[in-house]
Structure formats: structure tokens, C-alpha cells
Amino acid sequence: MFKIIQDREKCIGCGACVSVCDNWKMDDDGKAKLKKTEVEEVGCNKEAAEICPVQCIKIEEV
Ligand code: SF4
Numbered sequence: 001m002f003k004i005i006q007d008r009e010k011c012i013g014c015g016a017c018v019s020v021c022d023n024w025k026m027d028d029d030g031k032a033k034l035k036k037t038e039v040e041e042v043g044c045n046k047e048a049a050e051i052c053p054v055q056c057i058k059i060e061e062v
Contacts, residue, residue, distance in 0.1 A: 003060045004045050010056035017048035
């Protein structure tokens with residue numbers, strides 16, 4: 001299992017994570033939000049973490 005962690009304070013709402021990964025959506029406050037915070041496979045969350053311009057997405061193996 002992997003835990004996906006987003007520091008929402010840092011998120012600038014650029015939408016990059018949403019464009020590369022369907023585990024992310026834009027929320028009403030204009031920032032991105034995770035659909036699932038724990039996933040079996042990292043999958044596209046890895047790309048989301050890499051593409052995030054403010055590096056506010058972290059992935060931990062649990
Ligand atoms: S890529 Fe990073 S800064 Fe951009 S919306 Fe996603 S979490 Fe926020």
C-alpha cells in the first residue's frame with residue numbers, strides 16, 4: 001500500500017496533477033484534492049508528484 005500525501009497549503013491549483021492522474025480532482029476552493037489517499041499501486045500518482053511545480057505531493061510506502 002502507498003499513502004499519497006498532499007500539502008494543500010502549498011498547492012497553487014495549477015491542475016497539472018489532475019491532467020496526468022485520475023486519482024486527483026479540482027476542489028471547490030480551486031486547489032487539487034485526492035480521491036483516494038491510500039492506494040495499492042502508486043500508478044499515475046508518481047507522475048502527479050513529479051509534475052507538481054511546488055512539489056507538494058509526497059508518496060510513502062506503508
Ligand atoms: S500539481 Fe501540485 S500545485 Fe498543481 S494542482 Fe496539483 S497539487 Fe496543486
